[in-house]
Every structure is written in structure tokens, then in C-alpha cells.
Amino acid sequence: MASFLQNSSSVSAGRAAIDDLLSPYFLHHSDNPAISLVSQPLTGDNYASWSRATIIAMTVKNKLGFLDGSIAKPADTDLNLSSWIRNNNVVIAWILNSVSKDISASILFADSAYEIWNDLREQFQQSNGPRIFQLRRELINLRQDQQSVAVYFTKLKSLWVELSNFRPSCTCGQCTFGGVKNLAAFSHHEYVLTFLLGLNESFTQIRGQLLLLNPLPPINKVFWLVSQEECQRTLSSQSDANTSLSNNLAFAVKGRSSGHDFGFPTRGAQRERPFCTKCQINGHTIDTCHKIHGYPLVISPNLSQSLSTWQLILQQSTPLSIMWSTMTVQQHLKMAFFPIIEPSTIQTTNEDVCYALIKFCSHWFLHNDR
Incomplete structure (x- = not known):
């Protein structure tokens, strides 16, 4: 009797874990294995951005523990084993849908999502050197050119954030000598200088004013100030164009009122008829007179x-x-x-x-x- 009650309580606990919305074993009706959680599939050289997007998606789905191994496989006698297997397979399906076909063939027969996650990290995160080199080269060559300030800043920010993920950082939270703070301030200083360096020469004045500030404003504040300068120039150019158009129209009206239209006679002006000095009549000139040149x-x-x-x-x-x-x-x-x-x-x-x-x-x- 006691064993029966114990089994009933275990089943009830397992059922409660499945039905609990906050439980990692809970599967919503939209959590089907055919969906893809990221917009860009993993191709090899985009592992940093892909892994970041996958972690965010798994956190939203409350399934991150199946990736990092914090939710281990239960024992064979555990009533949550079937729920763990079902959730693990759903996460594996999501990963297979978010990688390229060539990569999915190499991870198809893995037993757990944790094993697949570690395999992909060891396979693609080790080759950071070429990607870091590519990112730094793109940052060096990035210029505003014909782009707007907003488009240029968006491209710069995407490259800078991805490059920052490869930089080592302290996450212990126990540093008390200010080293982490100084390192973050230096990284931000480089960020602002890189943004100002790629601007067009037309922003030389505002760039000089920003460089005189100590310390430099936050990057978003710098972007806002430069964008305001760009908007002000756009409004000024439109105002100059409208003024020029008004002057041209005034000149045209003045020309018409004086009887001329930009150097040409007006429509009402009569054309002078040719006159022959030989015949003393109108209609032809002496150059075409038949009395002189013959009929x-x-x-x-x-x-x-x-x-x-x-x-x-x-x-x-x-x-x-x-x-x-x-x-x-x-x-x-x-x-x-x-x-x-x-x-x-x-x-x-x-x-x-x-x-x-x-x-x-x-x-x-x-x-x-x-």
C-alpha cells in the first residue's frame, strides 16, 4: 500500500512538471520540430552570430539547459525520462533546421543536443583567427562614402559587436582594482574613434569638436550628434534650392514683362519681313531677287x-x-x-x-x- 502511494505521488510529480508552464519539460503546441529558430543558418564562418542567436532563441523557449548540459539525462527509473527524451529530440530538430545541409549530415546521429552543441563549438570556434582578421580588415576599410550616417553606423556596429565577442573578458565579478572598467573604457574609446575616422571630410568640423571632449561621449550620443548635423545640412541644401528656384522664376517674370523671354522675342512680337532694296518691295531680299539673278x-x-x-x-x-x-x-x-x-x-x-x-x-x- 505504501509503495502504491509512493508511485502515485511520483507520477503526479512528473505530470506536474510536464504541465507546469515554467518547467523546461513543458512543450507548447507551437513548439513543433519543423520550425527554425534563427534567420541565418550556420554555414561555418558565421558561428559567432549564429550561436548568439541560437542561445537567445533557446532561452525564450526555456530549453537552454538542454544545450549547456545543465539539464542532464535522468536515470532510467526517473519518471521524467520520457519528457527529457521528447524535449531533447525537439531541440535537436531545431538545431538541424538552423544549420546548412552539409553540417546537418555530420551531427544527425548525435544522441543529445548537448553533444551537438559542443561538437559545433569545437569545430567552428577554433578557427577564429581568419574571422577576426576579416572583421578587422573590414573595419579598417569601412568608410561612409555615399551612404547616410545611419547606414554607415549600422554596418560599423555589426562588425564591432561581432569582433567584441572574440575578445576575452572577465566575468567573475570580483575584480576590485578597476582593471575591467579601464579596459571597457579603452574599448569604447577605440569604438568612437573608428566611427569618426570613417566619416566623410564634410564632417571635419563636428569631428574636431567631439575629439576635444574629455572623456568622449558614449557612442550612441556621438552618432546622434553627427546625425543632427547631417539633417541640418539637408535642410539647408533644400532651402538653398528653393531660393535659387524663386530667383529664376523672378528673373523669368521680369524678362517677360520687359518684352523678352531669356533673350528671345515674345510670342506677340512681330517678325520683320524681308525687304529688297532693288525692287523696293517686301517679300524677298536683294540676295534672292530675280531681277538681278534671273527668273x-x-x-x-x-x-x-x-x-x-x-x-x-x-x-x-x-x-x-x-x-x-x-x-x-x-x-x-x-x-x-x-x-x-x-x-x-x-x-x-x-x-x-x-x-x-x-x-x-x-x-x-x-x-x-x-
């Missing part, structure tokens, strides 16, 4: 003689059978020659002759326009 074919100053020549050409031309439905060459000829030439003659006139007639009309009216 073209079938064009003469005598209208009756020219019209007689055109009547002969019209009689010898090949008729056309095309009917003109729009304002075409024949209609222009009817309007120009209707008082002189019979419209039926123009209706059947060859098209080439029609164009020649138009040319004749334009030349004749040009020389007789007074």
Missing part, C-alpha cells in the same frame, strides 16, 4: 506671258483620273487660278504639273506683293 523656268514678271506658257503645259500634260476628296493640290490650284484657268483643266492636270503651278503662284505673288 526660273516659265516665271516672268509679265503675268499674261507666264499664264500663256502654263496653258500650253496644261494642254500637253497627261490627264489624271484621280478624284480629289480633300484639300489637295488641285483644290489649291482652283483657288489660285480660278479667275484665269478653267477649273476642268486643273481637275485633269498631271500631279507634277500641279506642284509646278503652285511654285509658280508662290513666286509670282511674292514678287508682286507690295
Whole structure:
């Protein structure tokens, strides 16, 4: 009877551990083995950032003890053994989902999450030298260039924080001589100097003012001050652009009111007609005067003689059978020659002759326009 009561109490304790929300053995319905807890899978060279993200995720899930070994495997007679195996397998599945396929093949047959965690740490954390070298080289070559201050600072901070994880630090909490504090102050001093060093030369003035401060402000304060300077310059440049646009518009309005538009005559200004000093008439200049340079074919100053020549050409031309439905060459000829030439003659006139007639009309009216 006593043994039965003891077994019942043990079962009740094990059930209480599974149902307790604060127990590491508790599994929420969303804690399925198919999810991935980190955004970037482990590829080998990103172990520092991956391990940090994995630790944060496991802490939120209350399963960090399965990684660091603080929750050891219970004895075979322990009622929590089945719960431990189930939680251990869920953590293993989460790790497999957060590493690359090549790496997952090497850890697939491990028995515990603690064993996998140690294996990955020994495999990838030992090769810190190349990664540290790469981070330091990126920090040295990092410059603002065309980036904004916010984008430049974000890149610098990500590199600096990752590099800081490789630096040794004291975690005992028993140092009383101020060595840890001085080391942290020196690291912060380098952080600020690295940020100021990568800024563009346009920030020389505010950089000099910050370097005169002793001690240097916190890095976030320095970033805020530089960002305010950048915002002030942006507002000033916009104000200068608006002022320049206003001046240009005022100049344009002034030019229009004076009768000119940036050196060109306005729309209402009349164009001066050409004048021939030989004929003393408008419409052409002395450089194109036919009285000096000669008349073209079938064009003469005598209208009756020219019209007689055109009547002969019209009689010898090949008729056309095309009917003109729009304002075409024949209609222009009817309007120009209707008082002189019979419209039926123009209706059947060859098209080439029609164009020649138009040319004749334009030349004749040009020389007789007074």
C-alpha cells in the first residue's frame, strides 16, 4: 500500500512538471520540430552570430539547459525520462533546421543536443583567427562614402559587436582594482574613434569638436550628434534650392514683362519681313531677287506671258483620273487660278504639273506683293 502511494505521488510529480508552464519539460503546441529558430543558418564562418542567436532563441523557449548540459539525462527509473527524451529530440530538430545541409549530415546521429552543441563549438570556434582578421580588415576599410550616417553606423556596429565577442573578458565579478572598467573604457574609446575616422571630410568640423571632449561621449550620443548635423545640412541644401528656384522664376517674370523671354522675342512680337532694296518691295531680299539673278523656268514678271506658257503645259500634260476628296493640290490650284484657268483643266492636270503651278503662284505673288 505504501509503495502504491509512493508511485502515485511520483507520477503526479512528473505530470506536474510536464504541465507546469515554467518547467523546461513543458512543450507548447507551437513548439513543433519543423520550425527554425534563427534567420541565418550556420554555414561555418558565421558561428559567432549564429550561436548568439541560437542561445537567445533557446532561452525564450526555456530549453537552454538542454544545450549547456545543465539539464542532464535522468536515470532510467526517473519518471521524467520520457519528457527529457521528447524535449531533447525537439531541440535537436531545431538545431538541424538552423544549420546548412552539409553540417546537418555530420551531427544527425548525435544522441543529445548537448553533444551537438559542443561538437559545433569545437569545430567552428577554433578557427577564429581568419574571422577576426576579416572583421578587422573590414573595419579598417569601412568608410561612409555615399551612404547616410545611419547606414554607415549600422554596418560599423555589426562588425564591432561581432569582433567584441572574440575578445576575452572577465566575468567573475570580483575584480576590485578597476582593471575591467579601464579596459571597457579603452574599448569604447577605440569604438568612437573608428566611427569618426570613417566619416566623410564634410564632417571635419563636428569631428574636431567631439575629439576635444574629455572623456568622449558614449557612442550612441556621438552618432546622434553627427546625425543632427547631417539633417541640418539637408535642410539647408533644400532651402538653398528653393531660393535659387524663386530667383529664376523672378528673373523669368521680369524678362517677360520687359518684352523678352531669356533673350528671345515674345510670342506677340512681330517678325520683320524681308525687304529688297532693288525692287523696293517686301517679300524677298536683294540676295534672292530675280531681277538681278534671273527668273526660273516659265516665271516672268509679265503675268499674261507666264499664264500663256502654263496653258500650253496644261494642254500637253497627261490627264489624271484621280478624284480629289480633300484639300489637295488641285483644290489649291482652283483657288489660285480660278479667275484665269478653267477649273476642268486643273481637275485633269498631271500631279507634277500641279506642284509646278503652285511654285509658280508662290513666286509670282511674292514678287508682286507690295
